Amino acid sequence: MNADPHASQKATQETITSLHRWTDSLFTFTTTKPDGYSFTAGQYARMGLSDERGEVWRAYSMTSAPHEEQLEFYGIVVEGGLFTSRLRKLEPGDSIWIEKQTYGFMTVDRFVDGEDLWMLATGTGIGPYISILRDAFVWEKFRNLILVHCVRHANELAYQNELDAMQRRPPATIATPARLQIIRSTTREAALLEPAARLHGRITTLINNGELEKKAGIALSVSASRIMLCGNPVMIEDTRHILHQRGMRPVRRALPGQFVTENYW
Template sequence: MSSFQQDGSKMNATPQATQKATQQTVTSVHRWTDKLLTFTTTKPDGYSFTAGQYARMGLPDESGMIWRAYSMTSAPSDAELEFYGIIVEGGLFTTQLDGIKPGDPIWIERQPYGFMTVDRFTDGNDLWMLSTGTGIGPFISILRDPYVWGRFHNLVLVHCVRHADELAYRDELTALAQNPPGNLSNAGRLQVIRSVTRDEPADSKTLSGRITTLLQNGELEQRAGLPLSVEGSRIMLCGNPEMIEETRRLLHERGMRPVRRAIPGQFVTENYW
């Protein structure tokens, strides 16, 4: 599994950057909070990716090019690329990202990366997507793609954040649950479970506590009305490395194993930090 860098790495803008990447244009910026933003870019000619993958992108500063990995939140069929990120105070990449506006240039590598994709599962009825913070990004892409809706009977997205205003994409997720993409007659059922760790829940639909706590005390399964089982559940984890590690341990205790090359399993993970 890939482990995203904290806030970028540096390399010279040329010639390596121009060999591996293509210059694109920022087309829109949406601010969810002062630290969270969604931005879209033009899409490189011939660019193809699988929902759940990520791109490496570059922004120039005074000493070269700063690179950072971001999951696409757009569907593979979309005409533009969309990304969701957080501004890290003093971060190499996000200091530059914080100032972007439509019309600005941005470099995107021609090759997408990552293996946290639904097609890694060979069976299962229920897909659980467990995310913290901006780790929800790849799951937005997955849920915008009709493929997953015909692949599983039940889709459960869990989004855990510190503060309620960090629960991004709420309206779209509500709309997707009511009207899945692709007009499928056999579309799976989506449930979105939200949790906050530092605020009091604003309503009875929002849980309080970390994913690992909610997994241990049974609240996740109770809220979803579905058991987590070796036979039926397939699980994707994306977010804080500590959450990933502890959840892996809890899943191992339930007899679940990670998907390996040519070896079926019950879960896949990606650190997003």
């Protein structure tokens, strides 16, 4: 990829250092980190690719923690997607533009209080939570961490080994770290084939029928629950509606609330 005058003013050209394919369409990749790049766990980068057809820029949540030497991202190839049809061809050693500025408000410091942090994700929306959990701050701030990952098929449940290891061994640097629970759900596997460890159904269904709270052994409440929602905009809109009905409000700049959201499209 050639240096592009437009891109170079706001971005630096970084190198892809590793690539891991979870499935045909899901992958994790790492890049070199721009000099002086700093972000809060949960934020996203804007990255660009340019070829003879021009530049395309898209948002990607960092899955790496702020202290890590490289940046890591978790992505999906969207069929016919303008950006991902280019991204899918990249290999370690290839270049990608990364904007110098970082973005986003899916960060734990948005919550001024609360005891239980619920991190609800569909598909690649788990990305910000990987970064958040790799960072010590959240383990100190909350009593319970409940990560809910909902996907269509079980093979899309990426990062399982690392998350399960975190659950067994929370950061040793914290005297009384939060207790992490990981609740996984699939929507397209036959319910009868689901192992007991997993739930079956959409996040909204599992909240409405009480299964999510039952599985966690923790109730969703205005006083204790703080909730992050990330991924599919339909899940976010529908969950937002349910939370409103339960008396919860979004966190606003100057107003404390119970939930924050990030739509991926």
